[in-house]
Structure formats: structure tokens, C-alpha cells
Amino acid sequence: MRRLYEVKLGWILLAIVGLFTVSSAFGYEEAKVSNAGTITGKVVLKGPVPEPRIFPLVLYPFGPFCKKISDGEGNVRLKEFIVGKAGGLGDAVIAIVGVKKGKPFKPIKSNFVAVDCMFHPAEVPDNEQFSLEADGKLHHEHPNVTVLENHQPISMINKDPVIHNIQVFQNEKGNIILNVPLPVSTDPRGGMLNFASGKRISQMICGMHEFMQSWGFVVDNPYYTKTKKGGEFVIDKLPPGTYKIIAWHPHFKIIQKEVTVPADGNVTINFEFDSKEVQRPIYETQKDRRISPATPHDHMLEEGDDQIIIE
DSSP, X not given: OHHHHHHHHHHHHHXXXXXXXXXXXXXXXXXXXXXXXXXXXXXXXXXXXXXXXXXXXXXXXXXXXXXXXXXXXXEEEEOOOOBOGGGBBOSOEEEEEOOOEEXXXXXXXEXXXXXXXXXXXXXXXXXXXXXXXXTSOEEEOOOOEEEEXXXXXXXXXXXXXXXXXXXXXXXXXXXXXEEEEEOSEEEEEEEEEOOOTTOOEEEXXXXXXXXXXXXXXXXXXXXXXXXXXXXXXXXXXXXXXXXXXXEEOTTSOOEEXXXXXXXXXXXXXXXXXXXXXXXXXGGGGOSSOSSOOOOGGGGSOOBTBOOOOOO
């Protein structure tokens, strides 16, 4: 019995040492930054803005409640590309790769709420979740992208009176790394995010409502940001040197460039995504669907068939 205890204790100590070694090898060190530089720039979308993804509510449970975010024709239109003047692309993640030392890196809090059949970062105010469109109507604007940190918890509070579910996928490998039910409750639910080494892109989807989606990008240092609605970004307090800088937006491949940051200086670098290169999920390339987006009147069978309304 004592021998078994010693063996178990040895494995525990080995695991602790291993974790410390990994943390030391791949960790980030906070340090005073002298002669810091700044990177500014803009991300633009070339070409026409991709059409919203369309999800017929008839396919999902609790449709009457989720109609709050419908287009008035029985569909949820997921607007994933926020494009401003001169093609400026919002919600793109900009990150510097491989910085080991620099300004403070505060833990990233991944707190979400499920509200009106949508996932939202908890810190996004209500007035940023809707926009006034050219037709004069108030449209739901889904905050679609967030920044994550590996080996950190994620939590969500379900503010809807219906059941939801959290499923977090690691997109580069296609596997699910977290699956948590979201009952009607004021208590937060969630778990730990553990991505495979070197993997950065994730997608969170409700297991009951596919249109409830949020994308995430994993960073390992504080030199990152998200573009504003006009596509602009700023990353400051960088130690002088040459770095790899990447830009990412859902449905696009990562763009990587090299940038040299001067001491006490400012450098500008821009990125361009081409709308022709948008990569949609494979199942959306099918020509025939179970049901096509249409107006409520089109959900009836043709004359001569049994008149079954499925809306």
C-alpha cells in the first residue's frame, strides 16, 4: 500500500514539474518596456459584402421565442461581416506572434450571455447589439468574434427562458473540446478551454440553435486587438524589433506579414481580405437543403398535395 502511495506521489510531482517546465518554456514575462513603439493600420474587405447566412426558424426548437431576432420572414439572417466606409472590416483580430516579454498581460475573461437566442460577450453593451439599417429598421448585429486564452475558463449565463447548450469546437482539427448544457438558470455554466498546442481558431455553437454562433481566436501575449467598425486598429507599447503580425476574420485564412517596430516610433501596416475567398462550412455548399429560405407563404405544399403548413 505504501509503495502504491509513493508511486502515485511520484507521478503527481512529475506532473507538477512538467507543467512548470511547459509554463516556463512557453510562458510570457512581464517587463518594463523601454523605447516602445506602436503599430497602426486598417483591415479592409475587397469586393462585395458576403450575403448573411440564412437559418429557417422552422428547423429549430422554441421558434416563437427566437423570432425576436428573425427577419420577419421566418428566418434568422446571421450578419457576419461588419463593413464600414472604404471597405473597412470590423471584428478582425490582429495579433503579434511570439512575443515573450513586454507590457502586462492580464488574464482574458471569457464571459458570455445567451440572450434573445444569441451568444454575446458579457461586456458588450445592449446598444452595440443592434444597428439602424438603410431600410429604417432596427437589425440585430451579432458581436461575432472574441479573443481567448488557452487553459482559461469560459462561462455563460442563460438569460433566455428556453434551454440552450454550449459546444466549443477547435476548428483546425474539427473536434469538440467543450460541451455544456445551458438550462434556464441565473447560475453561470462553462468549463476549461484546452486547445491543442499551436491551434488558435475556435467556434462556439448552441447544440439546439445552429445560428447561435461565436468565433474565438487564441492569443498568448497582450499584443493583440480587434478592429473597430471602420477596420482601424492600434497595438502599442511594443519593444522595438521585427515581428510576425497576423490578421484573422471568420471564414478567411490567416494573413501573416512581417513588421519592424522602431524605437519610440510608429509603423503602419494594412491588411486586405478578398470576399471571393470566403470559406463557408462544407454542408452549406450543398445545392439541395432540407428546406430553403423563403417567405412564410412558400412553406405550404403545392396545390393538390396535403395542405400541411410547416412554418
